[in-house]
Amino acid sequence: MVRIDLHSHSSVSDGTQPPADVVRRAHAAGVDVLALTDHDTVAGHAEAVRALPAGMTLVRGMELSCRLGGRSLHLLAYLFDPDEPELAAERRRIREDRAHRARGMVERLRRLGAPVTWETVQRITGDSVPGRPHIARAMVDAGVISSVDQAFTREWIGEGGRAYVDRYALDAVGAVGLVREAGGVPVLAHPRASRRGYLVTDEEIARLARVGLAGIEADHPDHAAADRADVRGLAADLGLFVTGASDDHGELTGHRLGAETTAPEAYETLMSQATGAAPDRARAR
Secondary structure (H helix, E strand, O other): OOEEEOOOOOOOOOOOOHHHHHHHHHOHHHOOEEEEEEOOOOOOOOHHHHOOOOOOEEEEEEEEEEEOOOEEEEEEEOOOOOOOOHHHHHHHHHHHHHHHHHHHHHHHHOOOOOOOEEEHHHHHHOOOOOOOOHHHHHHEEEEEEEHHHHHHHOOOOOOOOOOOOOOOOOEHHHHHHHHOOOEEEEEEEOOOHHHHOOOHHHHHHHHHHOOOOEEEEEEEEOHHHHHHHHHHHHHHOOOOOOEEEEOHHHHOOOOOOOOOOOHHHHHHHHHHHHHOOOOOOOOOO
């Protein structure tokens, strides 16, 4: 059985491992097909491709920051043309706003008496774009909280929290269209991860399906069994394929590449809809 993990992150966004290390860890975990889906960037793809071992396939992807109905929503985009001008411009706008937003949250934390510095956040972020997970790790380093999860509450930097700063995000309906226009395949990420603040209603998913959503992530570590069954039933009603993935962030989530997988039939359906790019396989060395 081919093992397919279609959602993972590297240190290029908010994971803790470099792209090459993510690939090596996935291979060691028995993953045959891996999608690297860093937030709003494709910067890790080239390194990941160079690290591919024989027999392993990389699906170039991205997790787009969106909003729908006033709430956050994440859209996984696969095998799009990274040079398509409109989607590339939106990626730049989102990344630029992330840095501005992160500075704002650090300033709010300081006003609340939390000794978190921008220099610490930059050190943790490295060459990637700063996000809330980086700030959360800085809060742990400063002794403000004891674990990263504690940051994502209304007490601190959870949505609507005391130090939370809103961000620019794509309208989800428009984002589905942008991905399709770039030859990519849009899949809704973790729609029932309510613990993390992501809850997309059946009506909202149906609306996205009408404008070109291709699939929906059902098997995710943050989805309960009942939620998975509900998502599968909705997907069947709407004609969407179903994916599964680890959403691995390295040390932040516990190394869990391959913990959830996508059925080969769903993967083939995804491949059949992609016109922007093809999966990468290891070249002869």
